[in-house]
Amino acid sequence: MLPIDLRSDTVTRPTEAMMAAMAQAPLGDDSRDGDPTVGRLEQLAAQLTGKDAALFVPSGTMGNLVALMSHAQRGSQVLVDAGAHLLTSEMGGLVAIAGIVPQVMPSRLGRMDEAAVATALTAGHAPGRLAPGLVWLETSHNDAGGLVLPLDHVARLGALARRHGVPLHIDGARLFNAAVALGVPAATLAGPADSVMFCVSKGLSAPVGSLLAGSQAFVARARALRRMVGGSLRQSGVIAAAGIVALETMIGRLAEDHRMARRLASGLAAIDAGLVETSLVETNIVKVDLAASGLDAATWTSRLATSGVLVQPRGGAQLRLVTHRHIDAAAVDMALSAFAEVARQAGTAR
Ligand SMILES: Cc1ncc(COP(=O)(O)O)c(C=O)c1O
Numbered sequence: 001m002l003p004i005d006l007r008s009d010t011v012t013r014p015t016e017a018m019m020a021a022m023a024q025a026p027l028g029d030d031s032r033d034g035d036p037t038v039g040r041l042e043q044l045a046a047q048l049t050g051k052d053a054a055l056f057v058p059s060g061t062m063g064n065l066v067a068l069m070s071h072a073q074r075g076s077q078v079l080v081d082a083g084a085h086l087l088t089s090e091m092g093g094l095v096a097i098a099g100i101v102p103q104v105m106p107s108r109l110g111r112m113d114e115a116a117v118a119t120a121l122t123a124g125h126a127p128g129r130l131a132p133g134l135v136w137l138e139t140s141h142n143d144a145g146g147l148v149l150p151l152d153h154v155a156r157l158g159a160l161a162r163r164h165g166v167p168l169h170i171d172g173a174r175l176f177n178a179a180v181a182l183g184v185p186a187a188t189l190a191g192p193a194d195s196v197m198f199c200v201s202k203g204l205s206a207p208v209g210s211l212l213a214g215s216q217a218f219v220a221r222a223r224a225l226r227r228m229v230g231g232s233l234r235q236s237g238v239i240a241a242a243g244i245v246a247l248e249t250m251i252g253r254l255a256e257d258h259r260m261a262r263r264l265a266s267g268l269a270a271i272d273a274g275l276v277e278t279s280l281v282e283t284n285i286v287k288v289d290l291a292a293s294g295l296d297a298a299t300w301t302s303r304l305a306t307s308g309v310l311v312q313p314r315g316g317a318q319l320r321l322v323t324h325r326h327i328d329a330a331a332v333d334m335a336l337s338a339f340a341e342v343a344r345q346a347g348t349a350r
Pocket residue numbers: 058059060061062064085086138140141142171172173174199201210
């Protein structure tokens with residue numbers, strides 16, 4: 001029996017329709033004179049995000065990196081929250097490769113303090129201060145348990161950045177989860193941003209790839225920078241074909257992943273109310289707090305694994321659970337039984 005893999009939505013495998021599209025995709029040399037299937041995917045991505053153009057990149061990390069380099073000068077600052085994936089999980093590429101300095105803004109649940117951003121943007125113009133080169137948002141916010149930035153917050157930060165002549169980028173690795181949760185088109189969510197990155201390789205189930213969208217000039221610079229960092233591919237229509245199927249057929253079903261996350265969270269709360277804050281489950285991520293359980297994250301992870309349930313430990317006292325296409329109601333209920341068993345062993349079950 002396959003494990004119930006709640007570690008990430010990146011474990012989703014391509015659908016049969018994706019495999020068929022990959023086998024039949026018209027191909028070309030994308031680094032030379034273009035691959036028609038990549039071109040179609042890029043057009044579709046631009047259309048869905050309401051931007052002029054888009055660029056196919058192998059990963060979200062590369063999309064974020066070339067976005068930084070395309071927008072901001074070396075030695076400038078990016079205003080970002082401490083939990084951003086850019087800072088926690090992208091190996092310091094912003095500093096080590098792009099030469100950009102993070103200015104960490106005070107934030108709560110992935111939401112930067114707007115007054116602090118305004119102060120930083122104003123202070124950055126003073127002599128002897130590093131100039132702000134970019135404002136960085138993430139939605140849905142991975143570290144904040146999949147929370148979605150409210151539209152008015154994004155709009156206010158967009159207007160603020162524009163007033164200061166500083167671009168705004170959205171790391172939307174799970175942009176469509178955020179859009180589905182808000183009940184708006186992704187283009188509405190991305191509207192205040194100068195650029196947006198999203199992944200087709202996560203809950204949308206494509207095997208590989210991300211898209212970076214923005215103005216024609218921004219994407220032209222990003223295209224050259226993608227080549228610099230080794231992301232220019234050849235017959236990449238083979239993988240882009242799956243991305244097209246992802247965007248055409250998989251966005252609507254993300255609501256089901258969100259429903260499964262809520263089922264999981266309320267089941268966990270029924271086992272032990274201290275395990276999860278159900279009001280903070282907005283998309284497909286559930287954060288589990290183990291502090292009161294008396295067992296650490298490594299112990300929970302290994303005990304759950306013996307029941308075939310795979311979870312992602314976060315630090316010593318938290319787990320991250322992510323729902324996706326391979327997690328149906330039966331899988332959620334089996335995972336809940338495994339959690340109940342470990343809780344019983346820990347003596348915290350009601
Ligand atoms: C918010 C966020 N940004 C960027 C990325 C990076 O994507 P990739 O793993 O494709 O490099 C991830 C991956 O999980 C993510 O969650």
